[in-house]
Amino acid sequence: MLKRRIIGALIGAGALVGATSAAYADEPYIPLISKGFQHQFWQAVKSGAEQAAKEQKARITFEGPETEAMVDKQIDMLSAALAKKPQAIGIAALDSKAAVPLLKRAQNQKIPVIAFDSGVDSDIPLTTCATDNLAAAALAADKMAEAIGNAGEVGVIVHDQTSRTGIDRRDGFLNQMKSKHPNIKIVSVQYGGGDHLKSAEIAKAMIQANPNIKGIFGANEGSAAGAAIGIKESGKKLVLIGYDSGKEQKEDIMSGLMAGAITQNPVGIGRCVVDSAMKALKGEKLPKKVDTGFYWYDKSNMNDPKIAAVLYD
Amino acid sequence: MTQPTDTAPLTNERRIGGLRARVFSPTALQKLLAFASLILLLAFFSFASPAFMQMDNILGILQATAVNGVLAIAATFVIITGGIDLSVGTLMTFTAVICGVFLTYWHLPMWIGVIAAIVTGAICGTISGTLTAKMKIPPFIATLGMMMLLKGLSLVVASDKPIYFTDTENFYMISQDSLIGYFLPSVPIPNAVLILFFLAIASAITLNRTALGRYTFALGSNEEAVRLSGVNVDRWKIAIYGLGGAICGIAGLLIASRLNSAQPALGQGYELDAIAAVVIGGTSLSGGSGTILGTIIGAFIMSVLTNGLRIMSVAQEWQIVVTGLIIILAVYADILRRKKGGA
Numbered sequence: 175m176l177k178r179r180i181i182g183a184l185i186g187a188g189a190l191v192g193a194t195s196a197a198y199a200d201e202p203y204i205p206l207i208s209k210g211f212q213h214q215f216w217q218a219v220k221s222g223a224e225q226a227a228k229e230q231k232a233r234i235t236f237e238g239p240e241t242e243a244m245v246d247k248q249i250d251m252l253s254a255a256l257a258k259k260p261q262a263i264g265i266a267a268l269d270s271k272a273a274v275p276l277l278k279r280a281q282n283q284k285i286p287v288i289a290f291d292s293g294v295d296s297d298i299p300l301t302t303c304a305t306d307n308l309a310a311a312a313l314a315a316d317k318m319a320e321a322i323g324n325a326g327e328v329g330v331i332v333h334d335q336t337s338r339t340g341i342d343r344r345d346g347f348l349n350q351m352k353s354k355h356p357n358i359k360i361v362s363v364q365y366g367g368g369d370h371l372k373s374a375e376i377a378k379a380m381i382q383a384n385p386n387i388k389g390i391f392g393a394n395e396g397s398a399a400g401a402a403i404g405i406k407e408s409g410k411k412l413v414l415i416g417y418d419s420g421k422e423q424k425e426d427i428m429s430g431l432m433a434g435a436i437t438q439n440p441v442g443i444g445r446c447v448v449d450s451a452m453k454a455l456k457g458e459k460l461p462k463k464v465d466t467g468f469y470w471y472d473k474s475n476m477n478d479p480k481i482a483a484v485l486y487d
Numbered sequence: 488m489t490q491p492t493d494t495a496p497l498t499n500e501r502r503i504g505g506l507r508a509r510v511f512s513p514t515a516l517q518k519l520l521a522f523a524s525l526i527l528l529l530a531f532f533s534f535a536s537p538a539f540m541q542m543d544n545i546l547g548i549l550q551a552t553a554v555n556g557v558l559a560i561a562a563t564f565v566i567i568t569g570g571i572d573l574s575v576g577t578l579m580t581f582t583a584v585i586c587g588v589f590l591t592y593w594h595l596p597m598w599i600g601v602i603a604a605i606v607t608g609a610i611c612g613t614i615s616g617t618l619t620a621k622m623k624i625p626p627f628i629a630t631l632g633m634m635m636l637l638k639g640l641s642l643v644v645a646s647d648k649p650i651y652f653t654d655t656e657n658f659y660m661i662s663q664d665s666l667i668g669y670f671l672p673s674v675p676i677p678n679a680v681l682i683l684f685f686l687a688i689a690s691a692i693t694l695n696r697t698a699l700g701r702y703t704f705a706l707g708s709n710e711e712a713v714r715l716s717g718v719n720v721d722r723w724k725i726a727i728y729g730l731g732g733a734i735c736g737i738a739g740l741l742i743a744s745r746l747n748s749a750q751p752a753l754g755q756g757y758e759l760d761a762i763a764a765v766v767i768g769g770t771s772l773s774g775g776s777g778t779i780l781g782t783i784i785g786a787f788i789m790s791v792l793t794n795g796l797r798i799m800s801v802a803q804e805w806q807i808v809v810t811g812l813i814i815i816l817a818v819y820a821d822i823l824r825r826k827k828g829g830a
Contacts, residue, residue, distance in 0.1 A: 211803050237803045243752035246742055250551040250790075254797040257544035258536075269649060272746040275663070279543075335647035336752045 201233045202261035204451045206444075207252050208238035209266045209291060209337070213368070214420045215395055215440050218486040219290070222444025223264070230452045238266070242337050242368075245269045252276050256285070262451035265299075266291035268337065274298070286454035290447045292338035301460040303446035305438040307339050310468040311346030311393070314415050314436050315355065317470060318389050321413040321433050325357035326388035329380040331401050333368035333394040340365075343393040343417065361387060366397055373400025374407070381408045389413035395420045398435060402426040419471075419485040427473055434472030439484045442466040520820055521768055521784045528788060532795035539798050546677065548787075548794045553662070553679035554579070554742045556786040558761035559768075560690050561734035563782045564727050566765050567694075569707040569774025570626035572728070574615060574633035575735050576757030580750070581637040582608045582739030587650030587749035590658065597655055604743075605736035611637065612732015616725035638755055645751035652747050661744035679741045683783075686737060691779040693730075703727055707774025764789050767817040788813070 206223055210216050220236040227234045235255075239247040245268045253276060255263060263285055267273045270293065277298045280287050289299035318328060330347060334340045344363060351358050361384045366373035373396060381387055381404070389412055390405070392398030398416030402423070405414055416423045416435030426432035443466045450460055471481045532539040558575045565572040582604040590600040611633065618629035652658040661678060668675030694700035702723040705713045714720045743749045768785030770777025792813060796806040 235800045237797070240756065243750065243754075244756070245746055245750050245753055246554065249746070250547065250794070251797060253547035253550070254544065254794050257541055257547060258538045258798060258800075269746065269748065269750065271651065271653075272748060334752060335642070336649060336750070 201231050202452070202455060203233045203235075203258065204262045204264060204448060205255035205258065205260050206234055206236045206264040206290075206447060207248060207255055207266065208236060209242050209248070209268055210238040210240070211236065212240070213395060214486055215418050215438075218440035219444040219447075221486075222441035222446075223448050224444070225441070226445040226448035226452075230448060232261075232448060232452060234448065239268070242268055242334060245272050249273060249276060256280055256283070259283075260285060261455055262286040262288065264288045264290055264447040264451060265294070267294045270295045270338065286451060288447050288450045288454070290443050300454050301450050301462060301464055303443050303450060303464045303466055305443070305468050306465055307342035308346035308349075310417075310436045310438065311343040312350035313468070313470055314343075314391055314417065315347045315350035317434060318391060318413060318415050319351070319355040319358055321415075322358070322388040324355055327359050327361045327384055327386050328389045328391065329362045329377075329384065329387055330360060330364070331373050331376050331380075331390060331392045331397040332363065332365050333397050335365050340393065347391055347393070366400060368394050368396035370396050370400040370403065373397045374404035377401040377404025378408050381405070381410050381412070387412060389415065391415045391417075393417050395423065398432070399423050399426070402431050406431060419487075421487040424476065424485060424487070427471070427476060430473070434470060436468055437471055437481070437484055438468050439466045440486065441484060520824070521781055521788065521817070524817070525784055525788050525791065528791050528795060532791070532798065535795070536798045539795060542674070544794065544798065546675065548790050549680040550662075550677050550745070551794065552786050552790040553677070553683045554738050554745070555757070555760050555764055555789065556683045556783055557686060557734060557738040557741060558757060559764035559782045559786045560686060560779060561731040561738070562758070562761045562765050563768075563770055563777055563779060564690070564694070564703055564731045564734075565626070566762070566770055566772060567703050567707045567774055567777045568724060568727055569710065570619060570724075570728075571630065571762070571772070572612075572615065572731055573627065573630040573758045574611070574637060575731070575738075575761050577634050577637040577641065577754040578608060578611050578732060578735040579738040579742060579757065580754035581611065581641045581644075582736040583743035583749035584641045584645045584650060584751055586740060586743055587652065588644060590652060590655045591650050594654065597658060600655070600658075601661075601740060604739050605733050608736025608739065609729050609733035612735065613725055613729040615732065616728025619728065620721040620724040634755070634758065641749075641751040641754070645749060647751065649746075649748040649750050652743065652749075659744055659747045662741050663745060679745060682737065682741065686734065687779050687783050690734070694779060699723070699726060699730070704775060707776070709775075760789060763814050766821075767814060769821055771821070785817075788817075 208216050216238060223234050223236060237251055248268050249272060252273060256279060263280055273294055274296045277287055277296060281298050287299045289302040291304050293302045332340050332344045348360060351360060362380050364376045366376050377390055390401050392401040395418040399420060399422040401414055405412060414432045416432050419437050423435055427434060446464050446466055453460060469481055475481050558579060561575050562572055585607045586600045586604040589595045589603045615630050615633050618624045619626045663677055665675035665677050666681060694703060706724060710720060764785035765782050767788050768781030770781060792810060796809060
């Protein structure tokens with residue numbers, strides 16, 4: 175009896191989904207395989223892609239693995255997306271090499287591939303829509319130097335040590351300090367997995383271990399918002415510089431807990447993927463790389479319409 | 488793989504019972520139920536989307552099952568003893584990293600890397616077993632500790648970076664090439680699946696036809712009774728955890744070969760997928776009963792479900808909800824069966 179009920183429910187659900195997907199049949203289908211879906215950053219990329227898809231009459235889906243370490247799960251997602259015979263495909267590869275065999279298959283099937291957020295070691299993607307993370311983190315380093323008077327101890331909290339964005343933001347920040355601000359000493363680089371709680375604990379421990387610390391750089395949304403919690407709990411006053419946006423970071427900047435942050439243009443990244451895919455389908459030639467840009471924002475320019483447009487809650 | 492595997496020794500009565508007893512024995516019923524669910528899922532997804540029953544997609548599902556299937560086999564052994572192994576995911580990663588060290592850092596021949604991965608797995612499993620058996624640390628805690636320890640060690644050994652196997656030209660073939668494809672070019676089933684299949688047969692034989700298998704069930708049913716009958720319980724338990732570890736080493740090779748790299752940050756969370764497959768397959772978490780076939784079916788149910796929901800473009804948040812529901816449903820079905828069976 176249980177089984178009969180399950181069968182009934184399944185068929186019902188199947189009919190429902192079958193009906194909804196049939197309605198879109200004429201529009202080109204562009205699946206976007208992202209690095210994640212839970213973070214507000216990815217939700218902003220998704221909303222950008224959705225806006226562009228609506229304007230250009232395309233149908234998109236957006237998915238990514240639960241953590242940025244799950245390289246194999248992302249490959250499974252790419253494989254399933256290809257099985258749906260899409261007209262084009264967008265990918266933010268977790269590993270620059272692992273996805274290449276499947277991308278070759280896409281190329282053989284004449285499916286245009288658009289990379290976003292970070293590139294792949296291959297010339298298959300027609301273009302890459304991404305932020306120049308090295309340059310963006312260097313700007314964060316300059317702002318940090320400015321805020322602490324060009325000398326003193328600084329700590330860095332990064333989301334992870336293996337992803338391209340983690341590596342680039344860390345190195346962009348460290349290299350800029352080394353070459354341009356030699357009086358600033360980096361006392362600690364720690365990894366919190368982009369997790370708020372872990373990053374908060376790391377920040378507290380950093381402050382505990384380095385009583386003279388003047389500033390902390392949090393390299394993504396979770397690292398920065400977490401560091402803010404840690405600094406608040408420790409009761410110390412120091413310069414915190416963040417990355418990306420999100421409701422917490424925006425509030426921390428308004429309250430003065432955070433000096434400011436670098437924002438990428440996630441909505442622009444999402445738009446760029448769909449726009450590029452549609453152009454490719456029309457046979458237009460694409461540039462090898464599209465820099466979707468980054469901005470410094472703080473209390474003074476947060477409500478500037480140009481900045482407000484790329485921030486997200 | 489097809490024999491019923493009960494803890495009770497094969498009595499005359501049961502031998503005579505033949506086919507009837509086999510089909511209607513509780514484990515056979517459970518297998519039937521899991522198998523029926525799998526068929527139902529396959530039928531449902533084929534009906535819901537024409538893209539599902541395509542060769543490319545089927546191969547994708549098979550490839551996606553291989554690693555979780557192997558990990559689930561490792562977990563099955565330990566779970567049948569009444570224990571649990573939370574370290575299977577990160578142990579897999581650690582063995583992959585060690586293999587990377589042997590092949591990419593030290594430029595040793597491929598077969599040494601393969602052996603290194605499996606031996607490393609066996610050693611780590613043996614350590615987990617010793618922690619549980621000799622030092623009396625509950626398996627949940629001992630393997631939780633190992634899970635974290637190995638996760639950290641993987642990152643340390645690999646210096647936080649993926650180790651690529653680009654210098655070992657044929658390494659990708661372990662998972663990605665297709666031996667079957669040479670004979671039947673139209674069904675290029677990847678080697679990873681072939682390895683899963685052979686490992687499943689070997690494991691089923693071990694579980695049902697060897698002393699190690701008998702003690703696996705006996706420990707899960709009544710460890711004290713086994714101890715009182717003069718058996719060196721600790722030794723067998725350590726051996727079983729060691730075997731589970733070696734199997735994790737095989738999973739490490741499969742995932743490393745598939746990604747052509749050892750990804751040191753990966754692995755956490757994979758133990759839960761493996762345990763879910765084991766449980767869906769009808770193995771009881773309280774130990775004493777379970778089958779490899781059930782576990783394999785469980786692993787396929789998980790990957791078919793994930794793939795099918797993706798093919799149907801179900802929103803990702805809902806995919807997770809549905810997977811959770813299926814696990815609860817599967818275990819509830821198992822409980823109902825136990826009530827009816829009076830066991």
